[in-house]
Amino acid sequence: MIYSTELIKGTLKTIVLKLLADNKKMYGYEITQRVKELTFDKIQISEGALYPTLHALESEGLLVTEVEYIGKRVRKYYSLSPSGKSKSKEKLSELADFIETMKLLLDLKVKTA
Amino acid sequence: MIYSTELIKGTLKTIVLKLLADNKKMYGYEITQRVKELTFDKIQISEGALYPTLHALESEGLLVTEVEYIGKRVRKYYSLSPSGKSKSKEKLSELADFIETMKLLLDLKVKTA
DNA sequence: TACAATACATCGGAATCTTATGTATTTTCG
């Protein structure tokens, strides 16, 4: 099963921040592949979604970049800035909380009062 | 804590279908209030989001309506059509699956290989 | 040597929600 794309909306920034919190530095393509692996292909981040998001996070001052050359190919590493680290924790606890709330909604057996 | 709005994106249809699966029939305003209650005010569905969604679900043939008058005030009840019932189950298991996947991503302690 | 994979990026358009606005009735509380 691949999730209908709408479900993933709004979680991308959090996923990116979380991965970077766990992995010191990563580059864009690596992030897409890692997410694909970790979710058993259930979540596939498109590049058209990822790169704009990375740029946005960078311009918000949450990420910093360093460029590396692998042969002639450019590789752009992203890592968390100090404010990115706290933002990561923030977004993460918010998502964890949200998930618990959704579980409540999912499991609810509410009869009309 | 009220969730940043982006987090809720994409879950609204599923929430509506689930509520209607549990409650036979509900009207719009009731849905907003029920969600507010059940989530301890953490999720507040705006009317500008809800009504277009209800109309969309109806035009997809997933919901059927019946109008009732409470005094002079109109009340529009929505309930699941047969296809709405199966769609509800579908969306629900997708969301449940998605949540499990997100938990994996959240709890991951992945070191760079 | 062609194809797949790696690696960056942008862009038009679609989908979805926010915020504001509008109308009208009913209830509540000072």
Added chain:
DNA sequence: CGAAAATACATAAGATTCCGATGTATTGTA
């Protein structure tokens, strides 16, 4: 009693976010 809040529907402009397509270029593989 009268004003405000709650109930109940609805639309519409605009923002955000993502999809799908496209583009460029290098490297690995069969």
